[in-house]
Structure formats: C-alpha cells, structure tokens
Amino acid sequence: MRKKVIAANWKMNKNRGEAESYVNDFLPLLGDINAVDLEIIICPPFTCLNTLHVALQKSCVKTGAQNLFWETSGAFTGEISVPMLTDCGCSHVIVGHSERRHILDESDHNINRKVKSSLAGALIPILCVGETLQERQNDLARQVVKEQLEKALFEVDFTAGNLIVAYEPVWAIGTGINASPDDAQDMIAFIREQLAQSYNHELAAATPILYGGSVKASNMHDFILKADIDGALVGSASLDPREFSEIVRSVKNA
Numbered sequence: 100m101r102k103k104v105i106a107a108n109w110k111m112n113k114n115r116g117e118a119e120s121y122v123n124d125f126l127p128l129l130g131d132i133n134a135v136d137l138e139i140i141i142c143p144p145f146t147c148l149n150t151l152h153v154a155l156q157k158s159c160v161k162t163g164a165q166n167l168f169w170e171t172s173g174a175f176t177g178e179i180s181v182p183m184l185t186d187c188g189c190s191h192v193i194v195g196h197s198e199r200r201h202i203l204d205e206s207d208h209n210i211n212r213k214v215k216s217s218l219a220g221a222l223i224p225i226l227c228v229g230e231t232l233q234e235r236q237n238d239l240a241r242q243v244v245k246e247q248l249e250k251a252l253f254e255v256d257f258t259a260g261n262l263i264v265a266y267e268p269v270w271a272i273g274t275g276i277n278a279s280p281d282d283a284q285d286m287i288a289f290i291r292e293q294l295a296q297s298y299n300h301e302l303a304a305a306t307p308i309l310y311g312g313s314v315k316a317s318n319m320h321d322f323i324l325k326a327d328i329d330g331a332l333v334g335s336a337s338l339d340p341r342e343f344s345e346i347v348r349s350v351k352n353a
C-alpha cells in the first residue's frame with residue numbers, strides 16, 4: 100500500500116524565529132500521529148531549513164527545500180546544490196513548481212536536470228505538473244501534463260518511494276478555487292497510467308501522487324477519499340500550524 104504524504108510549501112514566507120514558533124505550536128497538535136501513519140514534510144525557504152530541521156529532529160516531520168541547482172558545487176552564484184540541502188537536513192525537494200515555471204521561466208529541460216540531480220544525491224523530488232486555466236478550457240490539460248511528465252522524467256530512473264508527483268493545476272494555486280475531487284482523481288489516475296506506460300505497473304502503483312491547489316482543512320477529506328490521491332501539497336493553508344495540523348489529521352483519519 101502507498102504511504103500518504105502531506106507536504107507544506109511555505110513559499111517565500113517566515114523567518115527563523117517564526118519557523119521555530121511554528122514548530123512549537125505544530126508538534127503538540129500532531130498528538131499521536133507518527134511516521135507509520137503518513138509522511139509529513141515541511142518545505143520552508145532556504146534560510147529556515149537548518150533551523151527547522153533542528154527543531155523537528157525528535158519528531159516524525161521531515162524537511163524539504165523548494166528548489167535546487169543541478170551542479171554539486173562551483174561558480175554558480177546564488178544557487179544551492181543537493182549536497183548543501185542534505186547538509187541542512189533535507190530529505191525532499193520541490194521541483195518544477197508552477198511559480199518557478201511561470202514567474203521564473205523554469206524550463207522542462209532544467210526541471211529534468213533537477214530531478215536527475217536530486218535523485219543522484221538521494222533527495223526525493225516532489226515533481227509538480229499542472230495545466231493553466233486556458234489550457235484546461237482548450238481541452239489541453241491531459242496533453243500538457245503528459246508532456247511535462249515526459250520531459251521532467253526523460254532518461255530518469257527511479258525506484259518505489261524515491262519520487263513523488265504532485266498534480267497542481269495552475270488555476271487552483273493560491274486562488275481559493277480548488278479542482279473538484281473528481282477532476283483531481285481523474286488527472287491523477289491519468290498520471291499513474293502514464294508512469295505505468297513509461298516504467299511499469301508496479302512502480303506506478305507504488306508512487307505517491309498528490310493533489311495541490313487551495314487545499315484546506317475543510318476540503319482535504321474529499322480529496323483523500325479518492326482512490327489515486329495519496330495526499331496533498333499545501334501552500335497558504337500550511338502557514339498556519341493549526342490549519343495544517345487539521346489537514347494532516349483529516350488524512351490520518353480517512
């Protein structure tokens with residue numbers, strides 16, 4: 100059975116002090132939830148990574164980064180490599196988030212390099228794919244997601260559990276308008292089918308695929324009941340420890 104995964108994307112929010120006080124509030128709210136039940140990952144800005152890792156050390160919550168550079172070291176001003184991230188305690192990294200694709204012009208080719216580099220460095224990529232509103236309205240959603248997946252995973256080898264995919268329709272991110280659970284299930288089943296065709300059924304069945312886009316405590320339950328949805332990548336609602344803990348609990352109780 101696939102493990103459920105809940106990942107928080109703090110984006111460009113919170114400083115070190117705020118990260119520490121978040122952990123102080125969040126951990127007691129988890130109660131008896133542990134790593135056997137589900138995987139919880141928090142992805143703060145780079146500047147909070149080590150602080151968060153230290154604060155979470157005795158808990159089941161893992162830390163992830165929001166981006167990486169594919170080379171390991173050298174003259175790449177402003178970039179952060181996989182060994183630097185693992186040195187800060189990271190186990191996961193978000194790759195290809197739509198804000199990076201659309202605001203920072205991140206290309207499919209570079210996303211592919213980042214997936215390869217994170218896997219080579221034993222960092223689990225959370226690979227984001229998803230269509231824009233215009234693409235959905237033009238009935239191109241499946242084609243766009245298929246192409247993003249193929250390009251990101253070009254010549255990529257991975258094994259069960261060391262890659263997570265997140266389906267994040269761009270129009271649902273940060274808008275308060277979530278995809279319907281049926282539409283999310285439909286696309287996530289399609290993604291699983293694509294993985295089965297490119298790799299094999301066992302690997303596709305063992306790969307966690309998350310939904311992301313305006314998830315909150317009040318709608319998580321409807322997503323997690325769907326057969327192929329293994330959890331969520333949560334932006335805004337993860338910034339509040341109580342709201343995020345309720346999302347986690349609703350996954351555990353499903």
Ligand code: PEP
Pocket residue numbers: 108267271272273274275311312313314332333334335336
């Ligand atoms: C995200 O940034 O990955 C995201 C899903 O954001 P939000 O939950 O705010 O829509």
